[in-house]
Structure formats: C-alpha cells, structure tokens
Amino acid sequence: MESRKPTESGKEEVITIRNLYKAFGNFEVLKGVDLELYRGENLVVLGKSGTGKSVLIKIIVGLLTPDAGDVIVLNQHVEHISYKELLALRLKVGFSFQNSALYDSMTVAENLKFPLVRNQRHLTKGEVQKAVETVLDAVGLLHTINQMPSELSGGQRKRIGIARTLILQPEIMLYDEPTAGLDPITCLEINSLINEVQERFHTSSIVITHDLTCAKAVGNRVAMLLDGKFERQGTFEEVFNTDDERVKPFYEYNFIE
Amino acid sequence: MDKNPETSTVLKKEVKSPGKLTRMFLTLYEVYQFVLRFFKEAFLPPYEGKELLRQCYDIGYRSLLLISTTGFITGMVFTKQSRPSLAEFGATSWLPSLVAIALLRTLAPLLTSLIAAGKVGSSIGAELGSMRVTEQIDAMEVSATNPFKFLVTTRVLASTITIPILTFYTGLVGMLGALLNVWLSEGTGATLFFQMALESITFLDIIASTLKAVLFGFTIGIVGCYQGYNSSKGTEGVGKAANSSVVIGMFLIFIEEVISVQFFALFRS
Numbered sequence: 105m106e107s108r109k110p111t112e113s114g115k116e117e118v119i120t121i122r123n124l125y126k127a128f129g130n131f132e133v134l135k136g137v138d139l140e141l142y143r144g145e146n147l148v149v150l151g152k153s154g155t156g157k158s159v160l161i162k163i164i165v166g167l168l169t170p171d172a173g174d175v176i177v178l179n180q181h182v183e184h185i186s187y188k189e190l191l192a193l194r195l196k197v198g199f200s201f202q203n204s205a206l207y208d209s210m211t212v213a214e215n216l217k218f219p220l221v222r223n224q225r226h227l228t229k230g231e232v233q234k235a236v237e238t239v240l241d242a243v244g245l246l247h248t249i250n251q252m253p254s255e256l257s258g259g260q261r262k263r264i265g266i267a268r269t270l271i272l273q274p275e276i277m278l279y280d281e282p283t284a285g286l287d288p289i290t291c292l293e294i295n296s297l298i299n300e301v302q303e304r305f306h307t308s309s310i311v312i313t314h315d316l317t318c319a320k321a322v323g324n325r326v327a328m329l330l331d332g333k334f335e336r337q338g339t340f341e342e343v344f345n346t347d348d349e350r351v352k353p354f355y356e357y358n359f360i361e
Numbered sequence: 362m363d364k365n366p367e368t369s370t371v372l373k374k375e376v377k378s379p380g381k382l383t384r385m386f387l388t389l390y391e392v393y394q395f396v397l398r399f400f401k402e403a404f405l406p407p408y409e410g411k412e413l414l415r416q417c418y419d420i421g422y423r424s425l426l427l428i429s430t431t432g433f434i435t436g437m438v439f440t441k442q443s444r445p446s447l448a449e450f451g452a453t454s455w456l457p458s459l460v461a462i463a464l465l466r467t468l469a470p471l472l473t474s475l476i477a478a479g480k481v482g483s484s485i486g487a488e489l490g491s492m493r494v495t496e497q498i499d500a501m502e503v504s505a506t507n508p509f510k511f512l513v514t515t516r517v518l519a520s521t522i523t524i525p526i527l528t529f530y531t532g533l534v535g536m537l538g539a540l541l542n543v544w545l546s547e548g549t550g551a552t553l554f555f556q557m558a559l560e561s562i563t564f565l566d567i568i569a570s571t572l573k574a575v576l577f578g579f580t581i582g583i584v585g586c587y588q589g590y591n592s593s594k595g596t597e598g599v600g601k602a603a604n605s606s607v608v609i610g611m612f613l614i615f616i617e618e619v620i621s622v623q624f625f626a627l628f629r630s
Binding site for chain 1: 378407491497499503506
C-alpha cells in the first residue's frame, strides 16, 4: 500500500501547539509538545498507549486544560477564550470518540439531531431531517436512521459517531483511535471514510492511532509522540526510516514480514 | 497559568494529594458550585421543556406501582397497629384523624422520598455515571451543547416537581388503606372517615408537607446528579455513583426531616 503524500494546499496553520505541558499528579504526559496542523491535511499522531495522544486532542477542544503552553485553534487561544467563545469554536471542531460515545437512550436520528437543533435553532423540522439524512448517506448508513445504538455493530457505531460530528459541518476533525477494536475489513472502510470526509467536506484532521495501516492509508503527514514530545514528524517513510529503537518495534509489530 | 516550563510549579514541584479534611472541604465547595450552577442553568434560556416532561414521566409514572403498594400497606398496617393503644382509652373513633395527621405530616413525605431515593436516585446516579464513563457527556460538551442543562437541570427539576405530587398521592392511597382497615373493623363509612380525617388537618400541615416534599425531591435529584455527573473510574465508578446517590440521599432526607419537624413546630405552638 502506497503511503499518502503531503497536501499542496499551502501552509495555513489551523492548529498550532507550542511548548505544551500536561501532567496528572506526578505523572508528566506531555513534556513540551510542538505541533502544527495545516489546512486540508490529515495529520496522523502515532504513539504507544498512555503516551498522551488522546490527552492532546482533548486539550485542543478544551475538555482538558494544559499546565503550560499555547494551543491556538483557528487563530484563537483555547485556554484564554470565554466559555461562550469556546462553544462557538467547538462548532468548527468535530471530535470522533474512540468508543463512538453515542447517546444510548436515543435513536441514530436523535443522536444526529441533538447537536444540530441546539446549535441551529432557526432550522425547520424538514431541514433538520434533510441534514440528518445527508450525513447518514455520506457515511453509508441511511438505513439505520431509526435504530438504537445498541443495535449497531462496532464499525457502524464509529460511522454514526463521525456522522454526528459532520452534521455541524466542522472545519477540523479530530479522530480518537478510529480503527481501535475493529476487524481489518472494517478498518479499511473507516480509513476510506476518513479520506472521503477530507475530500468531500474539505476538513483538516488529526487522527490519533497506533494502527500503522491506518496511518499509512490516511495520513498526509505523520507525527510520532515519544517520551512526551513529537520527536519525529514527516511523511510515513520519513518517520519510520530510522534506527531509533523506540520507533523500530512499532513498525516491526505492525508490518512483520 | 505559568506558561514558562522552566518555572512551572506544576512540573517542578511534587504534587501532594490533599488530606482528608481538605478533601472534605473541596468536595463541599464542589457541591456548592454544582448547586449554584443548577439555579443559574434552571432560570436561563434555552429551556429543555421536552426533556423535563420526559423526566417527570420517568420519575413519576414509573414509580406509581411501587408507591401505591407501599402507601396502601403502610396506611392499613399503621391503622391496625394504632388501634390497640387507642382502644385502651376508648378512642378508636379518632383513628381517621390520627392516620391523616401521621400520613400528611411525616409518613407520606418520608416514605415517598425514601422510595424515590432508592429508585430514582440510584437510577439517575447510574445513568449519568455510565454516560460520564462512556464519554457521552464529553460528546455533548464537544458538540457545543450544554450537557448540564440537558442532563442535570431537567432531572433535578423533575424530581423537585414530581416528589410533592407523589407525596400527596401516597397520602391518599395510605388513607384508602386505613379506610379499608377501619371499615372492616368498625364498619365506618368512607364519607365519615374522610370527614373526620380532613377536619383534623390544618393548612399548616399541607404547607409543611409540600415544602418538605419539595426539599426532599430537590435533594434526591441533586445528589443523584452530582454523584453521576462527577463519577470516574469506569464501571466501578458507576456502581459507586448509584450506591452513593441512595445512601447520601437517604441520609440527607432524614437530617432534613429532623430539622423541618423542629422548624414547623415553631409555627404550631
């Protein structure tokens, strides 16, 4: 499988992270992280479990606060803006959770309507219904519209989770372990969906994963989190063409010959 | 926030976990903020009317069978147990008054609230706790909606509105249980029974009972929501949230009962 190339749409930064620190008690997770996400690209963040990948994207959407450092999303300092401004910013940043986080007590349609009707109160019932059907069609799951989350497979839940974020038409997508716990075929489908979302909705994305097949399939650029910092960034080949003992086992496990 | 990593106190100093007393005060402060936020969110638009109605239905209608059974049995048993004492003074005709006062002043609010603390409080704690650990609350947060308003405000308001209604329903059903017992033993008719019962009840009894039920309902809702909304540590946290909702809820209800009895006694004397 060919790895993807960096985007050529210029170098406009939609997310800039400078010198970011985060600790939980005495456990330091992020130790001076620097990162940029450029408009239109898919950036894959790789790293072992527990290295702070999910913490990083939770800081980006303001679910966690950093101990130090700057997080600038669409030209706004996340840690300095008011709650109202943060809510407005969150409309432009979609977040797809590792376990999909679908609302168990609601049907698929209600899950999708939930953020839409609360953020765009001027929409008519017909317009809301149309928006729901459009995004469900985009993820290929229009037929599940009246189903409950408990009736869906793992892959379907991931897709609905992505659809729920897409309904707000975000500029940035953050995917937390999109292929975790899925079979290889469903993983390929999710990888294709992430690329489709990038092309169809013109989003810039950060994809958190430790699945190298996913990284290779969706990433225009790859950044590897090692010891609390991004020490290796570049194309997939650039990152893994190394003798670094912290990186090699990662590659060998995923692509063992 | 210190932005310079070289001087960051968070990074350079050992983070000490707070002691028991400090933790207790921190928790009290968190509860205070939680209650304050509830009042702020409850009065500020937009309102979640549809969800509020759904919660009222869930809390009220689904507790009816349990409340009816318990209320009826309590009324009947209380009457039966009280009869011998009154019979010693030849005062069995006072049974309707005695039951009415006991039910309205204490038994109905307390019984309804304790049942609700077990059924509703645990259900709220477990539901919100499970939503917290499965990141559903975070999902609401990142989609620019207000999970506190949707989940907490509606549930606390629903239990505050519904528990007083259920309390009067319990009182009524308890009176029916008492009537059955009195009718079987003394042959007293329903009209006479209710006439004697209503004559003994004062306006203060009704006000006191309503206010107590409102307070108990609010307590059940806020405790369940606080425990669930702030739960952590996976499935263990969900169980803990459900359990604490019941235990703390019941404990607070008893404390409030003791205080309210003393308080309303001031108006009776």
